[in-house]
Amino acid sequence: DTAVSQTPKYLVTQMGNDKSIKCEQNLGHDTMYWYKQDSKKFLKIMFSYNNKELIINETVPNRFSPKSPDKAHLNLHINSLELGDSAVYFCASSQVGSVLAFFGQGTRLTVV
Amino acid sequence: AQSVSQHNHHVILSEAASLELGCNYSYGGTVNLFWYVQYPGQHLQLLLKYFSGDPLVKGIKGFEAEFIKSKFSFNLRKPSVQWSDTAEYFCAVNNQAGTALIFGKGTTLSVSS
Numbered sequence: 001d002t003a004v005s006q007t008p009k010y011l012v013t014q015m016g017n018d019k020s021i022k023c024e025q026n027l028g029h030d031t032m033y034w035y036k037q038d039s040k041k042f043l044k045i046m047f048s049y050n051n052k053e054l055i056i057n058e059t060v061p062n063r064f065s066p067k068s069p070d071k072a073h074l075n076l077h078i079n080s081l082e083l084g085d086s087a088v089y090f091c092a093s094s095q096v097g098s099v100l101a102f103f104g105q106g107t108r109l110t111v112v
Numbered sequence: 113a114q115s116v117s118q119h120n121h122h123v124i125l126s127e128a129a130s131l132e133l134g135c136n137y138s139y140g141g142t143v144n145l146f147w148y149v150q151y152p153g154q155h156l157q158l159l160l161k162y163f164s165g166d167p168l169v170k171g172i173k174g175f176e177a178e179f180i181k182s183k184f185s186f187n188l189r190k191p192s193v194q195w196s197d198t199a200e201y202f203c204a205v206n207n208q209a210g211t212a213l214i215f216g217k218g219t220t221l222s223v224s225s
Contacts, residue, residue: 041217043213048212099144102158
């Protein structure tokens with residue numbers, strides 16, 4: 001069973017569209033994250049949720065809106081996609097009291 | 113603010129050569145240190161981690177890392193690399209549970225057979 005799963009794995013879309021990336025974890029973790037990996041492979045935190053509440057919101061454009069319907073899911077919705085949003089987006093999760101994070105396989109978003 | 117520096121951007125080695133990838137972090141308090149590996153087209157996988165105790169930690173696939181507090185370093189080593197070690201290697205740090213990882217910019221390792 002996949003611990004942290006993201007869908008879709010690849011997403012190609014046009015500028016201006018709205019898209020969502022889904023993330024689910026079956027580890028029973030309370031904290032979930034979204035990271036962005038840019039074209040130079042630099043990984044940076046975007047958001048963190050703990051038990052459905054937003055904990056970290058780095059300087060990310062408000063076109064990006066995370067949504068956590070329950071603690072096992074943290075979806076990323078992106079409005080009005082721009083070319084610069086092209087990247088690989090990684091979801092991760094960790095247990096309360098643990099510093100160890102488990103990562104999903106990533107979603108490669110290409111905006112054309 | 114915490115930051116992580118990986119000095120080597122791209123390392124090219126022949127099989128059986130020894131590997132050392134540098135990682136330095138900037139943070140004055142207690143830190144947790146990690147090395148992650150990303151094989152081509154795959155997700156991040158944890159290689160090894162340091163929380164406390166023995167500063168020499170051993171991870172999967174023959175990798176090890178040494179935490180040197182006085183140097184704020186956590187270098188990754190492997191005595192003899194294999195072609196299958198070709199990947200991106202990321203050093204990361206956080207300082208408490210539930211906080212996000214701060215990553216270095218990664219090192220690309222290319223191993224020729």
